[in-house]
Amino acid sequence: MPRDPTQLMAFKWPMALYNELRKWFPLFNLFSFFCAFIIDAPFGRFAPSASDPSTHSIFPLFNMQALQVDGIRSWIFMELISPFTFIYAFLISPLTFYTPDMPSLTSPITLACTLFMIHYANRALISPLRTPSRSKSHLVVVLLAAGFNLANGYLLGSYFSSPMARIYIGGSYAYMRPSFWIGMTLWLVGFIGNIAHDEILLDIRRKAKARKEKDGEEREDAKKKGKEPKKPAEKGEYYGIPQGLLYDYISFPNYFCEWIEWFGFALATSPPPVELSFASPADFIQSLLHNAIIPLCSPKAWSKMIKGNAYGFAPLLTPPWIFFFGEILVMLPRAYRGHKWYKKRFGESYPKNRKAVIPFVL
Numbered sequence: 001m002p003r004d005p006t007q008l009m010a011f012k013w014p015m016a017l018y019n020e021l022r023k024w025f026p027l028f029n030l031f032s033f034f035c036a037f038i039i040d041a042p043f044g045r046f047a048p049s050a051s052d053p054s055t056h057s058i059f060p061l062f063n064m065q066a067l068q069v070d071g072i073r074s075w076i077f078m079e080l081i082s083p084f085t086f087i088y089a090f091l092i093s094p095l096t097f098y099t100p101d102m103p104s105l106t107s108p109i110t111l112a113c114t115l116f117m118i119h120y121a122n123r124a125l126i127s128p129l130r131t132p133s134r135s136k137s138h139l140v141v142v143l144l145a146a147g148f149n150l151a152n153g154y155l156l157g158s159y160f161s162s163p164m165a166r167i168y169i170g171g172s173y174a175y176m177r178p179s180f181w182i183g184m185t186l187w188l189v190g191f192i193g194n195i196a197h198d199e200i201l202l203d204i205r206r207k208a209k210a211r212k213e214k215d216g217e218e219r220e221d222a223k224k225k226g227k228e229p230k231k232p233a234e235k236g237e238y239y240g241i242p243q244g245l246l247y248d249y250i251s252f253p254n255y256f257c258e259w260i261e262w263f264g265f266a267l268a269t270s271p272p273p274v275e276l277s278f279a280s281p282a283d284f285i286q287s288l289l290h291n292a293i294i295p296l297c298s299p300k301a302w303s304k305m306i307k308g309n310a311y312g313f314a315p316l317l318t319p320p321w322i323f324f325f326g327e328i329l330v331m332l333p334r335a336y337r338g339h340k341w342y343k344k345r346f347g348e349s350y351p352k353n354r355k356a357v358i359p360f361v362l
């Protein structure tokens with residue numbers, strides 16, 4: 001049904017917001033990618049501890065204990081933003097001038113939206129509520145992650161309610177496209193892999209917590225009996241060397257699996273972000289070089305993109321691909337620095353052949 005014409009002006013800002021976010025969100029992620037190789041985001045293993053207030057020498061603000069917030073609650077808060085913004089944008093549908101009908105239950109769009117919600121039900125609620133302990137987070141991290149989730153949820157919700165998504169995956173013909181099923185399978189493999197590897201870490205924590213509680217009871221017991229109590233364990237969160245599944249090859253398989261998940265999602269729900277020819281391997285390489293690699297290496301092309309109108313920015317770069325690239329840009333430096341941290345912390349005991357985040361490569 002067409003929207004009430006008097007409402008069209010009111011619908012200008014959601015579309016303008018979509019265009020600006022589609023341009024500035026990936027550019028900001030790219031900027032943060034370079035920063036994150038120099039500055040460790042102050043959460044998790046890089047959260048400053050009360051006993052070592054000098055952890056972050058570049059940004060002393062990151063060491064301020066007053067700005068550290070509870071790790072689990074802040075995680076729930078920042079991750080819940082994504083599904084809510086997604087639903088909001090889907091309902092207001094910024095890219096249509098008519099009120100779109102809800103997709104049917106059997107539509108591929110419904111399937112894609114359901115998978116997004118399943119991921120966030122786990123990421124924002126199930127996983128944190130099952131986490132035995134999580135280091136504190138700096139307020140800056142919470143605000144930046146909330147910003148990421150606001151932008152990402154809005155872009156994806158707008159995309160899935162747009163005419164473009166309805167053309168690409170709105171009808172049952174999407175079910176006949178091999179890329180749809182390959183993408184969905186990758187999503188599922190990545191989703192299960194992400195949870196399985198997170199679970200290995202949580203198990204290390206559960207066991208450490210149980211040990212700590214037992215030690216505490218034994219110390220109390222020893223005190224009551226007038227014996228010398230055992231020394232308490234080190235303060236702060238416990239870190240062990242994770243083993244099993246892809247941990248035998250990389251330090252951050254949970255991240256790697258998450259990338260597989262969102263790569264599959266983007267492959268299933270959107271055309272490729274650059275024009276590619278699949279006529280032959282040579283054509284494929286040539287199109288990749290001409291349409292992606294050469295423009296990405298050209299400062300002139302970058303300057304044109306940055307100065308240009310938001311509406312014309314990288315026309316094929318749709319929100320599902322922005323999400324996939326965004327995840328890599330945010331998590332790759334974290335994995336690289338985290339891998340170095342593991343090697344420093346565990347020294348010779350850390351498996352030598354283990355890479356950071358891509359088996360056998362990086």
Ligand SMILES: NC(=O)c1ccc[n+]([C@@H]2O[C@H](COP(=O)([O-])OP(=O)(O)OC[C@H]3O[C@@H](n4cnc5c(N)ncnc54)[C@H](OP(=O)(O)O)[C@@H]3O)[C@@H](O)[C@H]2O)c1
Pocket residue numbers: 043044045071131133134135194198201202204205237238239240241242254255258327330331334
């Ligand atoms: N980080 C990101 O930017 C980002 C972005 C999108 C999605 N995700 C996803 O969100 C999930 C959590 O991300 P994350 O960055 O917090 O992952 P992470 O650093 O691997 O930590 C996951 C959990 O395990 C604990 N942990 C980590 N290493 C441990 C070890 N060696 N021994 C015992 N416990 C350990 C952490 O506690 P501490 O907090 O105390 O270290 C945390 O509770 C992952 O599935 C990831 O794929 C992360």
